[in-house]
Amino acid sequence: MKKIQVFTIVSIFVLGVIVGTITSRSGKKTSEVNASTDSSQAEVVYDYCLGLDNNGFIKDNAETCLGEVSLEGMGIDVASLEPTADDVNDYMNNIAKNYAEYSDNVLLTAQTGDTVRIDYSGYLDESKDVLSASSDEEVTIGSGDYVNGFEDSIIGLHPGESTVVNVTFPADFGDEHINGKSATFTITLNSIKVVPEMTDEIASRALGKDNGTIAELEESVKLYLLQLNLHTAIYSYINSIETDSLPEEYYNNKIKMIRAADDEEAETYAKAYGLTDVTFASLCGYTEEEYEASLERRASESVKAELFFQAIFKKYISDTLPEETYNNWTKAANLTQDKIESYGEPYVKQSIIMIEAMNYIYKQYNAGEAVSQYELLSNLESIESSDEVSPAATTDTSVESSK
Known part of the structure; x- marks a missing residue:
């Protein structure tokens, strides 16, 4: 189960070179x-x-x-x-990430930083009631999006393998029904996103x-x-x-x-x-x-x-x-x-x-x-960029056309 997240509301703007110019579709x-x-x-x-x-x-x-x-x-x-x-190497690597694909190759091993797809189900230990379940959910190991211990338990798994992890929710988790309580999750690793080596094909x-x-x-x-x-x-x-x-x-x-x-x-x-x-x-x-x-x-x-x-x-x-x-x-x-x-x-x-x-x-x-x-x-036709709020973490891997 994910942590309850407070999402920053982001106003998406287009940043043109003309930062000072605010325009609409009518003058x-x-x-x-x-x-x-x-x-x-x-x-x-x-x-x-x-x-x-x-x-x-x-x-x-x-x-x-x-x-x-x-x-x-x-x-x-x-x-x-x-x-x-x-700087150039990091940007090239980020471009390659755009072409990453999921693989269920059993020789792969999940590591911190990997993005994976999992099935999971969990229950509260005190009641055995089903807490939550999901199929083929995308998780980035180390993101901290899930309760402590959940993501770390995926480390070392190969696609097709399962693990059982015991976790304890923080007292201030945000849900009075599970605040401070312990739970057990069964997790199955389905696939791991693999970033390819840069090639001329990807460059093209x-x-x-x-x-x-x-x-x-x-x-x-x-x-x-x-x-x-x-x-x-x-x-x-x-x-x-x-x-x-x-x-x-x-x-x-x-x-x-x-x-x-x-x-x-x-x-x-x-x-x-x-x-x-x-x-x-x-x-x-x-x-x-x-x-x-x-x-x-x-x-x-x-x-x-x-x-x-x-x-x-x-x-x-x-x-x-x-x-x-x-x-x-x-x-x-x-x-x-x-x-x-x-x-x-x-x-x-x-x-x-x-x-x-x-x-x-x-x-x-x-x-x-x-x-x-x-x-x-x-x-x-662009609207001025605002730095009042920060967009969700994304990596711009587009390459501007050569000027």
């Missing part, structure tokens, strides 16, 4: 959201172009907010960006191409990890910038936009699970005051990022977005005029400006390209 949006704990409905209206000029730049003397902006001023150590051999599948090789995959992983390290360094620098002034109209609109996105996530979760009186704050375990503070922080970081990339663009690329560049991006992303108007042209231009600035920085560090022209639409 100007009116939405009804649950704006309070008493489930009263309030109308939230926001305009993605509010505070932007016709060229896609933030107005109101934006460049003075962050002070002097330069690549040299970021102080990023190039050597620190290079992934180590261990991971790369999404025919006739790929392990060497090609390693190079893609190196580039991906380099980009990840650079992305982290850039945003660490941006978030470290202290400023006493942000464009007020733009900042206030950003708060409204983030709040609406949060409320939409909460509403979606509530509908999925048939809940009421759910707010984003409650999903994160925040008081309303803590949520408001986090909202202001996220809005501030978002606006600073947008100001930063705007400044980089103006300093190193151009004072305005060239028409040819704009047309190339919108054409590659298949942005029709109707789609552009739904977002608002200044907002589309701002997104392109930020991507162009990010790509410029990446090139200076030999990190390829941050976002391709074909990815513009997905960035426009």
